[in-house]
Amino acid sequence: MPIPQQLKPSRQTSDTDYYEIVQSAAMATIIPGLRTPIWGYNGTFPGPTIVQNPGRTVVVSHRNDLPVPTVVHMHGGTTPHDSDGYPTDFILPDAKYGTFPEMPAMAGMPAMTDPEAIITRQTRDYTYPPQPRAGTLWYHDHRMDFTGASVYRGLAGFHITHDTEEQALGLPSGARDVPLMIADRAFAADGSFLYPALDPTMRSTPGVQDSYTNGVMGDVILVNGAPWPVMNVDTARYRFRILNASNARTYQLALQDASRQSVGFTQIGTDHGLLAAPLPQDAIQIAEAERYDVVIDFSRYKVGDQITMVNQIGSGSTAVVMRFVVSRATSDGSRVPSRLSTINAISPNSAMTRRTMKFHRGANDWTINGRLFDPAYSEADVPAGSTELWTIISDFRHPFHIHNATMQVISRDGQAPGPYDQGWKDTVFVNQGERVQLAIRFSTFKGRYVFHCHNLEHEDMGMMANFRIV
Template identity: 55%
Template sequence: MNRRRFLGLGASVFGAGALAAVAVPSAARLLAEGRPGRLLSSELDLPPAFQVPLPVPPVLEPYSSDETADYYEIVEQVAKLEILPGVRTEAWTYGGSYPGPTVVARSGRAAVVKHRNLLPVPTVVHLHGGHTPADSDGYPVDLLLPVGSTGGGDMAGMPGMPGMAHRAAGRSVTGERTHTYPGRQRAATLWYHDHRMGFTGPGVWRGLAGFHLVHDDEEAALPLPYGDRDLPLMLADRSFAADGSFRYPATDPTLAAPGVTDDYANGVLGDVILVNGAPWPRLDVDWARYRLRLLNASNARAYRLELDPQPSGGDALVQIGSDGGLLEAPVTHDALEIAPAERFDVVVDFSRYEPGTSVRLLNRFGSDRTAEVMRFDVSSRRVTDDATVPEELSTIERLDPDAAVTTRQFAFRRSRGDGWTINGRPYEPGHDIARPALGRTELWRFSSDLHHPVHVHLNQFQVLTRDGRAPGPYDAGWKDTVDLRPAEVVEVLVRFTDYAGTYMLHCHNLEHEDMAMMADFVVE
């Protein structure tokens, strides 16, 4: 793939806070909107909203357990799914479903997950938000080749991706790979997804994503909603071809080479909003509080979520957790902005509505069909609800900026001739951009040209400033993904613990990621 050709956004690059020349109008439009992506329309009639019941991903049961660990197996396989009513869609799946089965783990116990690949392509599994040894983190060239593969060959080759074949040659396995997640982290809403170099976008788009929930004693002691009133909600947009298949603008429809066509190099937006794999679903809810674990699993779409109607008095969404688990105290929102890969745990009190009310979850960043997400239908029957949201949720250690041993700069830019880059370099496996020491606090400064949700592997971080001011309304708690808006500088404090090795820093706009907006860092 020729990087000098792939990006049709022109030569817009920010430097010292100023915008350089813009070569094509589409770049100016994207900057004005402040949000990425281009809409890819479906080729078949779309169903009406709020007809399909909300599915809840099945919980994966361990096939074995011992004193310290639970053992799971997930088969990666092709499946024909009814995503749109009456239409069969071929998906790449974990365990035959989309989303894949939910792994429910306990802090302090290891979750050992064996993946078996029956797909026609290699995969890489990354536990997003996982505090994980490097050999189980899902480094993008740690390929799991399909069962029956005779070796790396053209499966591992990726034209135009420097260093791929060389690095993958000694790291690929065939058929099965086991990931060990020690569980040395607090309760949090995590997720797992494909992370193959150059092909994360089409892999996730076709269905390779699932929840991984970590529980602990601190969270269990709180009177938060639980059981059927604790709902994981995976938000994703997709487009469909006339035959019902997923429509995706790959440069090479066979996916032998990475990349999307020029018009979609700033991200692919679908015109169907899925929640847990269902289009614009509906859910009957009790006249009670619910915990909604919101995950943006879209390739590039950002959402501004809002309930309609708002309850009397506002503050409809009570945030109790972020990427890395519980906040110190709840934060109330009338609307919630969520970038790709971010998670927000919120409590919604449906008893604030009149029984029988239908409450829509809207996307204020969307238009037409993408402006609606799902609907909650509040029961006319009053029920007992013993859940509450305490004023104090958790104690969080605050990282001290005065303790930072170094400050590192990471510029997320479209570079002239090289496409999406970090510090002017497209990704090359094995070339590290930083070498932080275990246990030492560092200040990392992210700067942007366009819109980039920045994800850091291994440890969560704390947002210190946005453009020299206080963190934004959605920056509270421990984060592993931060929404970096156009021409913005965000400073975070990070401290890596427990595991040395090579990890990743990258944009989680999956089209940016696939076209080289990634970097290695080595924890020593």
């Protein structure tokens, strides 16, 4: 199993690390014996991992060598609005590729322009201040109307943040702290990605073929860009940072040993960092863009044993994710302490502003509160640093994601949060017919941001809305 390369700074100052990334087309070996054209950060899929250490600012200079505009969103980040990756803040390609509308016309959505868009030609610097908590974040393309196609082609990578609290715990680290990007893909006979775009050039007509409007799912499960990989492990604890980078597939991950008995995880974190205490989990349901940090203790096994990560809601080729083979006996100085972090639970009160966001499927589109995305319309103006109580209502299955904010799940259909709702989150799965109540704490960075469904085809078809931090 490949491990994404950690990117090295191009230069450093007393408080800032500078990185350089080129977005480019490349060929990758994914299916044995075939070559797959990809779009990658530094020509790789996944892109290189950026590590942000405590108290450090990160500046990433992106150069777009692709034939279409791109936008970079650091998912889960606390960022100034001009570095967040607003979907019309294009990095335009080389002028030889011509001009591009900010919001092309699609079924049910007129072509629009965005006077507030911050557009650059070919290069852009994104500035990420020190992050408030250690966490498994990620960066991906966020271009208006074409996010699904861009991410499917490979524009995704990890951005891992650390803090002193986490570093003092003695959790598995180094080669035993492993990011796992899970993503399903379909392939044509020649090894190319099979994405049902209406316009494969991604120049003018957004959207997918009618039979894929619920979301694009593939029949090959990739982990770190490899199909159903095998990882050799020591008889030791490992920390796995699991990211669901699929466009539209939800997984229910579980571990099985050779007897097909369930083994279980120890969950230690979620989207925005560590939980208060370790949480045993028989399985983990992970929707698009969610992250779960887990520890697997392989010291209970002997050399030669095999443990398989399965997808309990998959079938056929999507029922298996990857396999671990215990190949080396070794000592292990890591630990999982009984207390990990301080999580102050938010209790709703009468002073909180309350809002309702209805996620609805229309005839040929996906709306929030009856509206398709409009860059000129703000669904909510929220005071900087405030906490509000939002109720998300869904008539389909939607992973709700909000930028530049963090949240706690208060209830599901009036009952207690579910088994995967603990800790601070930026993406929460809302099942068909559910009402999920969220306490959302907004950043002190002011400006225009978005929230949306992270089923990327739904997002591209209009299921996104503005909010402003004022």
